[in-house]
Structure formats: C-alpha cells, structure tokens
Amino acid sequence: MTYPFSKIGRLIASGSGIGDLMDDLGHALANAGPNMKMLGGGQPAQIPEINEIWRQRLAEISADKESATRLLSIYDPPQGNPAFVAAVAKLLKDSFGWDLGPENICLTSGGQTAFFYLFNLLAGEMPDGSKRKIVFPLVPEYIGYAAQGLDSSLFRSVRPTIEHTADHEFKYHIDFENLDIDPDTAALCVSRPTNPTGNVLSDSEISRLSGIAKENGIPLIIDNAYGAPFPGIIFTEATPVWDDHIILTLSLSKLGLPGTRTGIVVGSPEIIKALSSMTAITGLANPSIGQQITRPIIESGEILRISKEVIRPFYEEKSKIAQAAAREIFGERFPWHMHRSEGALFLWLWFPGLPIPSSVLYERLKKREVLVIPGHHFFFGCNDQDWPHRDECIRVSFAMDEQTVRDGLTIIAEEVAKLTPPT
Numbered sequence: 001m002t003y004p005f006s007k008i009g010r011l012i013a014s015g016s017g018i019g020d021l022m023d024d025l026g027h028a029l030a031n032a033g034p035n036m037k038m039l040g041g042g043q044p045a046q047i048p049e050i051n052e053i054w055r056q057r058l059a060e061i062s063a064d065k066e067s068a069t070r071l072l073s074i075y076d077p078p079q080g081n082p083a084f085v086a087a088v089a090k091l092l093k094d095s096f097g098w099d100l101g102p103e104n105i106c107l108t109s110g111g112q113t114a115f116f117y118l119f120n121l122l123a124g125e126m127p128d129g130s131k132r133k134i135v136f137p138l139v140p141e142y143i144g145y146a147a148q149g150l151d152s153s154l155f156r157s158v159r160p161t162i163e164h165t166a167d168h169e170f171k172y173h174i175d176f177e178n179l180d181i182d183p184d185t186a187a188l189c190v191s192r193p194t195n196p197t198g199n200v201l202s203d204s205e206i207s208r209l210s211g212i213a214k215e216n217g218i219p220l221i222i223d224n225a226y227g228a229p230f231p232g233i234i235f236t237e238a239t240p241v242w243d244d245h246i247i248l249t250l251s252l253s254k255l256g257l258p259g260t261r262t263g264i265v266v267g268s269p270e271i272i273k274a275l276s277s278m279t280a281i282t283g284l285a286n287p288s289i290g291q292q293i294t295r296p297i298i299e300s301g302e303i304l305r306i307s308k309e310v311i312r313p314f315y316e317e318k319s320k321i322a323q324a325a326a327r328e329i330f331g332e333r334f335p336w337h338m339h340r341s342e343g344a345l346f347l348w349l350w351f352p353g354l355p356i357p358s359s360v361l362y363e364r365l366k367k368r369e370v371l372v373i374p375g376h377h378f379f380f381g382c383n384d385q386d387w388p389h390r391d392e393c394i395r396v397s398f399a400m401d402e403q404t405v406r407d408g409l410t411i412i413a414e415e416v417a418k419l420t421p422p423t
Contacts, residue, residue, distance in 0.1 A: 012147070039397045040395070043398040050256045057294075084294075104269060117388065118271075130183075135156050169338060187247075213245055220245060227240075230311075253344075258376055336416070370407075373395040375393030
C-alpha cells in the first residue's frame with residue numbers, strides 16, 4: 001500500500017548518491033565472483049597487528065562479568081559513556097594543551113550521524129524565517145555529506161584552484177579569493193585529509209579558515225575521520241587544531257572498527273548539549289562496543305602510538321605502491337593525472353578530455369568486475385555544472401591487497417585507452 005510521505009520524508013527516503021552507491025556496492029559484493037575488484041568503498045584494510053588488539057580486548061571484556069554487562073546490558077547516557085568521554089578529553093588536553101573537558105566531548109552513532117546532526121542543527125530555516133547554508137571551501141568533498149540536509153538547498157561549495165605539482169600529479173587548493181562569507185553562511189566545513197582526494201589542507205590554510213570563521217562568528221567544522229590525532233592516516237605534516245569556534249569530529253572506523261559505529265565530536269558545551277539531546281531523541285543512546293574496546297588504549301595514550309607507528313606506515317606504504325603501479329600501468333598511453341596522495345585510502349584519478357562521463361566509465365568498469373566511484377558525486381553544492389572536470393575523475397581505493405589494486409588499475413587503463421587518442 002502506498003502512503004503519502006512528508007516533505008522531509010521524501011527528501012531523505014527517496015535515495016541519494018551515497019545510498020545508491022552503497023546499495024550498488026553491496027549487491028556487487030553479494031554477487032561477486034572470485035575476480036571482483038572492490039576498489040570503490042571506504043572499507044579500511046585488515047591490519048593484522050590492529051585486529052589482534054581488538055581480539056584481545058574482546059577476550060578481556062568477555063572474561064570479566066562487569067565489563068561484559070556494561071558492554072551489552074546497560075544504556076550509556078546520550079553524551080556517551082562518562083569514563084570514555086573523560087578519557088578522550090584527557091587525551092586531547094594532555095597531548096595538545098587544548099582547554100577542554102568532558103563537557104566538550106560527545107559520542108554519536110558514527111561520523112555520518114554526527115554530520116547529519118551538525119548540518120541540520122546549524123543550517124536550514126532559522127527561527128526568523130531566513131535560511132542558512134553550510135559552506136564547503138573546497139570540493140570535491142565527501143559524498144556522504146551530499147544528502148544530509150533536511151533542506152534541499154543546505155550546501156554551497158567553492159570550486160578549487162588546481163596546481164600541477166609533478167609529472168601526472170596535481171593538487172587542489174582553496175580559492176580564498178572566491179570564498180564569500182555571506183549572511184546566510186552557517187558554518188564552514190572541511191575534511192582533513194579529504195575523502196575522496198587524499199588532499200591535506202596545510203596548517204596555514206586551516207589557520208586562515210579558522211580566522212575567517214571566528215571573524216564572522218560561525219563555526220569551522222573539521223572532519224578528521226582519517227586524520228590527526230587518530231587514526232593518523234596522513235602522510236604529511238598537519239597539526240591538530242581545536243578552539244571554541246571549531247567543531248572537530250573523530251571516528252573509530254578507520255582505526256579498524258567501522259562496525260562499532262562510533263563517532264566523536266569535540267566542540268563547545270552548547271554544541272555538545274545540543275548533539276546529546278538529538279541523540280536522546282533519535283536513538284536514546286549510542287553503541288557501547290567501540291567505547292568499551294578502545295577506552296584502555298585511549299586512557300594510556302596507546303592509541304596515538306599505534307596510529308603513528310602502525311596505521312600510518314601501513315597505509316603510506318600502500319599508497320606508494322598504488323601510485324607506482326598507476327604510473328607504470330598508465331604510462332603515457334592517454335592524458336591522466338592523480339591527486340597528490342597526502343592521506344586517506346584513495347587515489348583520485350583525473351582523465352582530462354575523457355569523452356564519456358565518469359558515471360558511464362563506472363558502468364563499463366563494473367561490467368569488467370572493477371568497482372570504483374565516479375567523481376561527479378563529490379562536487380555537490382557547486383554551481384559549475386558545465387565544468388568538465390567534474391565528470392573526468394574517479395576515486396579508487398588502495399586499501400585492498402596489492403594484486404587486486406594492480407589488476408583494477410590495469411582494467412581502468414584498458415577502458416580509458418579505448419576512449420582516448422594516444423598522447
């Protein structure tokens with residue numbers, strides 16, 4: 001039977017780019033043959049040393065009656081488990097000298113939920129009838145943000161400048177000259193490193209954005225799902241920053257715990273109280289398992305060591321191998337560039353002059369059992385609909401094993417070579 005949906009219901013229940021792609025990836029994985037190259041998702045790699053830490057913690061929890069009861073049978077407060085919240089606050093204060101306490105920390109059911117709450121808390125229709133927007137100073141940006149707004153026009157983004165940094169390599173930069181802060185700007189938002197490109201905004205860029213936000217009385221939201229201080233999948237210098245007007249988000253997913261759905265928000269007490277209220281209304285409390293597993297390594301500071309000494313080197317080596325493979329396989333067969341890999345799990349590949357949209361290339365690759373993400377999904381909020389660059393890029397994960405990545409890049413090269421004349 002068909003029922004009428006509300007305006008908001010239609011907006012969030014009628015599909016989205018990330019929903020369609022996750023569904024597509026899920027079906028492909030369920031029906032995958034032995035040759036399927038799953039290079040499209042953000043699934044973290046399996047790091048044996050990290051997995052062993054989680055297995056040991058689960059064994060410890062299971063062997064202790066009180067811990068097992070706490071994990072499975074007791075609701076935490078909406079803000080999060082008090083001991084976990086206090087541990088995170090102490091870690092950040094002791095490690096970076098930030099002036100914060102437990103009142104500045106709350107948990108959400110994954111980073112995706114955190115951003116749904118934040119965007120709709122800060123932007124949309126205001127009590128006076130005006131409308132405010134979340135501004136992304138640089139796109140492409142994380143596809144998961146695109147459909148988060150309960151108002152269909154919640155986002156505005158700024159086209160980047162492009163610097164060619166080496167042979168077949170480029171880097172996006174914020175175009176500060178065109179970053180307009182209007183009265184309708186509710187907040188600035190960036191990810192660091194950026195999903196999909198692996199771009200890491202420099203300390204000077206972050207400082208400049210922070211100054212702009214503070215001057216205009218708006219928050220700067222920094223998504224550190226892949227970044228500092230943990231999980232530390234960042235291959236260049238990047239100083240963690242926080243202040244009263246900065247909202248920092250962290251996650252346990254890329255530590256190797258995506259199934260625990262644990263997001264961490266660092267913000268002003270006002271923001272934390274609001275998010276805690278939203279959690280209570282929408283879900284009562286957050287999952288306990290991630291908090292219980294990781295609390296000892298947060299209390300001891302071990303989380304910073306494993307991020308620096310295990311997780312970062314693991315992914316940095318995989319990035320170098322994938323970049324070398326791309327250079328070898330693509331060669332000079334056709335025009336191509338990849339974004340400088342400064343963090344995260346992806347290569348962002350650009351094929352200038354590609355005669356078909358990346359969405360069509362995506363379908364062709366899927367037929368050949370290679371799953372990537374077409375680039376146009378990452379340019380939301382941008383008015384440059386006629387900018388060809390939007391349809392000339394794809395995102396490729398290098399988190400899989402080396403041979404799978406090489407085989408996928410080989411097939412990508414074959415398909416692109418069919419479409420473009422030799423250079």
